[in-house]
Amino acid sequence: MLSLSRLEAGELRLEREPFELRAYLADESKLLEALAAEQGLALTLTVDPAVPEWVEGDAVRFGQVLYNLANNAIKFTEQGSVTITVAPADGDDRLLVAVTDTGPGISETDQQRIFRAFTQGDDVFRRQEGSGLGLTICKELVRLMGGELGVQSTPGAGATFHFTARLPATEPPADGDAAPAAAPTAKGAATDAPLQVLVAEDEPTNALLIRTLLEQQTCRVTVVEDGEAVVAQWERERPDLLLLDVQMPGMDGCQALGILREREAQRGWSRTPVVMCTAHAVEQVWEDCARQGSDATLTKPLDRDELARVLEWVRRGGTGRG
Structure with missing residues (x-):
């Protein structure tokens, strides 16, 4: 609710910083593979060769949308697989991300409702925990990234959630250019032993x-x-x-x-x-x-x-x- 309030008030501003997109996607997929394995599902990631190595944008918010969509797909799919594809989209510096599952699918009526705040789909969806805010927040974040969020589905035949985001290609930052975020300071010698x-x-x-x-x-x-x-x-x-x-x-x-x-x-x-x-x-x-x-x-x-x-x-x- 706090995130949605900030979005609706126009108080949330996205970062514009270089990040290594392909490496980021690979790391995210490893986390999601672990979640899928817990459900007995297979998760695959396919990245088009034309997708740039480095892009400029807000890695945290991009990852928040991707994780939410993939996590939902895993949560609502009882058997089969979840597939994530990333490719260039039509338009200026935009990428298209699609998350496809083999779950129960979504009725046409629910496809019009699920992006509204505090709204979930039919009984299959209401049996899962949640506030009904996740997709609403994702839709607003995607809008801030210069894109659109949508869904295609047929009941009984799975669903594909897809979004576009403006992430222009960029060069990797020179060594030392990226200032680290503030972290606690402490004195002492470094150690390589496992923590x-x-x-x-x-x-x-x-x-x-x-x-x-x-x-x-x-x-x-x-x-x-x-x-x-x-x-x-x-x-x-x-x-x-x-x-x-x-x-x-x-x-x-x-x-x-x-x-x-x-x-x-x-x-x-x-x-x-x-x-x-x-x-x-x-x-x-x-x-x-x-x-x-x-x-x-x-x-x-x-x-x-x-x-x-x-x-x-x-x-x-x-x-x-x-």
Whole structure:
């Protein structure tokens, strides 16, 4: 709802930065392949040879639309496959992305409804969790990227969601041109040893994605689902880094962090780096987390580059072992 409100108010501005599109698509497909495999589905990515290696645009928002469409396709498909294709589109510097599934399909009536806020399709779709905002947000993001979002489907014969986006080809940035985003600073020597990361996330899909991102960075990962488990596992494991979801059942993330910091002080243990993860990117949430002793806050869905910078900070010396 926060994202939609910002879009409708015209407060959201897209970045215009170079990113390596083909590599980005390959990484995204690996994450989605893991989700598809959990459902017993095959996921394939096909990129037309004419698609440029490097483009200029907002990689995070482009990835948000692609992930949402592919995740929906996986979620609503009981058997078969999901296919992602990327090719040049008719028009100035535009690309066409299509996500095709072998799911139940969408009736003509629902095809007119599903892009409206708080609206889902027929009973097949309403049985899935969700607010009905995802496609509405995607449609607005695509509009900001200079494109259009649509769907083609026949009930019983799957569906294809497709969108265009203006992503002009560009040259890769020269070394040192791209300034890294702000990350916590710490003193210490760098280390190449695998990091031990404790993740607190109660939503299974988010947990799988975060685990995959971390394991791609050669981290050893433990996942727990609530605040009580966070504290207990932290005391046993003393991880190098804790990624802590703000909202969890029972004891929430801020409460767990407060207990953790109190016990560190009581026992004279070194400070565990803690990064709070939240889908609500508002200043009040960040301030509340900082008061409890967080070192940084990341917005979900996690951005691969931001997460990599946090891991690099920990490797430079922000370890949590006492």
